[in-house]
Amino acid sequence: MQSLNRARTSLALLAVAAALVAGCSAKQPSRPTNGAITVDAGEDSCALGAAELPAGRHTFEVTNTSAQVTEVYIYAAGDRIMGEVENIGPATHRPLTVDLPGGDYQVACKPGMVGAGIRSPLKVTGSTAPTQTVDQELAGAVRSYRAYVESETQALVDTTSALTAAVRSGDLAKSKMSYAAARLHYERIEPIAESFGDLDPLIDMRADDATASTPFTGFHALEQQLFEKNNLAGTQPLADGLDANTRKLAQLVTTVQITPLTMGNGAKSLLDEVAKSKVTGEEERYSRIDLLDFAGNVDGAKYVYSALRPALQTRDKQLVSTLDRRFPALENLLDTHRVTAGAPGYVPGSPYKSYDTLTQDQIKALAVQVDTISEPLGHLSSVVVRG
Template identity: 45%
Template sequence: MSALLGRKAVIVGATIGLAALSACAKSEPAAKDDGTGPVSVKATDSACDLSRRDVKSGTSTFSVSNTGSKITEFYVYADGDRVMGEVENIGPGLKRDLIVELPTGKYQAVCKPGMVGDGIRGDLTVTGDAPAQTSEDALLKQAAVSYQRYINSQAVALEQKTTEFTAAVKAGDVAKAKALYPVSRTYWERIEPVAESFGDLDPKIDARVNDVEPGTEWTGYHRIEQALWVTNSTKGMAKYADQLLADVKTVVARSKAVKLTALQMANGAKGLLDEVATGKVTGEEDRYSHTDLWDFQANVEGSQAAIQALRPALQTRDAALVTQLDTNFKAVFTALDKYRTADGFKPYTASEPEKKALGAVVDGLAEPVSQVAGVIAKK
């Protein structure tokens, strides 16, 4: 579930550091600065203070510190709550940087204490005429084109499999719908950073019951999942199936038109691993079907696809990091192998030690992936 609209559960235990990122805090206003360098964001449970709200076009770094008591998220939104960049699950006392490329325009900087609701919002103005990094760097331009092809292929498959899944639901074929549920979600999970950038659609498609805002109807994959596995029925699910397919088709159409930057790709690759740590490893994501490992693998595959598209540029900037990334991606897939079956994965009912072991290997991958944005941002 990801840009990710405050829907994530927090992983229990210090072993899985991915879940602990940083939040929006207040206690003291952010320090004044000279207009250069990172923008300091001080986040509490009730405020989101930026050291400045005017930045130059091009690449900006937001250094987010959470001095509150709640887990938080930090977003930069364009019009319509389109996510330009975000960091999630920032634990109390922790700090995390967001590196994002912003063209001239008006934005909102948003903290979400508790990772719910519309968040604490403030204006952010970007001025200047710096050219987009991808237009200056041939390797980054090539990376964006390559990744866009991947997104388009996954979006087409997402629509096809969701059509099959929702048709089975409407036909009352519980067995077929159960079989298609994790397959359909695989394509969603691979492209979550792109899908979630269309903020209004993500909660409609992928919210869990505890993530739904009061007064908002619960819809999407997990609403149908509950019916399939808890009541073993599709009764009353036709309208949710229709809505899910309509929303997926909208995501697919928008995905074909979206223009991604190399920094968005790098941040998305890290965001997908945050997804694994906060939902899949814990078993919170697919809590009725226990098909979490399908989502787990898809998130990692999506992260790897973004990194692979960036690989030529990374190789010229930091070849040692590329080697480390290759090694650590392999380690995650190897850890998943013990849970595989001939046609997918075993139901995910892992013990706490097993969850910690999986979390540790994901942490091992997340650390080098978190370095990619900084490497890409270098001129």
């Protein structure tokens, strides 16, 4: 998953205003009675209830006072995302819970959910966040999820190696067949893609993100060669780079910090992205295997939920009951778009039909069904930190 900062093109954004005005403001430190820090996300302002906080776990209560759907990000240096909450409708409230070590941050409000946002500075004092008490159920959830991520990343390395071997051999048909298998494993680990640093864009960048100093590379550059240009000319450097970066990722994921909070926030953010931008077909624009990507994203989010479920069961049985119903409903809907080799709409290597064959009503149904999961997933973080 490329950073969730990338421009969205979903239908909900057609009414977005032309340009956001950079700026910042902060109220005098104050908190609502529940201890959260207020964030007033306006049309041209992003007002914080506190400009300075001690290191540790904090909940931000976001109120959208603009006329547009908005989102709020907390950025560390270099726009590294510490936490985010998306798809906040006008006159609605959403919580955002994050662990913040000491340092300088920016809180960005993005009316229309595009652009760099209107930013307010936030200073967090203390060298590191205090150690949080994690009970045995949550500790087990983290261990289970880490094992899943490491296993999927090794599968990513192996399937990418098969893809790049086919590319180097000059076998176009085999390369196309191998592309989907590798993509599935990357999509499954996207709930924590923000922790991949520069490796995420190197592996998963879109053509829109390429610049003169940052050439188009990774999976989608190779996808364009295979499915749009329909040839392998000049693809060996792309294959070599993709191999090297997936191997680096396999090493990185053994050391990245994973917490119940980052798991819950990541799963929620990923399905928000599916419903609001991936559903437009912007990701697999050359191969049209978008449904396979959706399935991989759902697999990854569901594993987060499954790992956290024992702890959630003791904290919020209604949330568990809701997600136990809604994940199978989405999986069943995706299954209606499965297709066998040689059937109309078949794309080599994918069990799902080409995204181009879906009607607008079918695409809308997918977006709605993803939203029905994304909304309750937004409560995961608050439940797991409640204890």
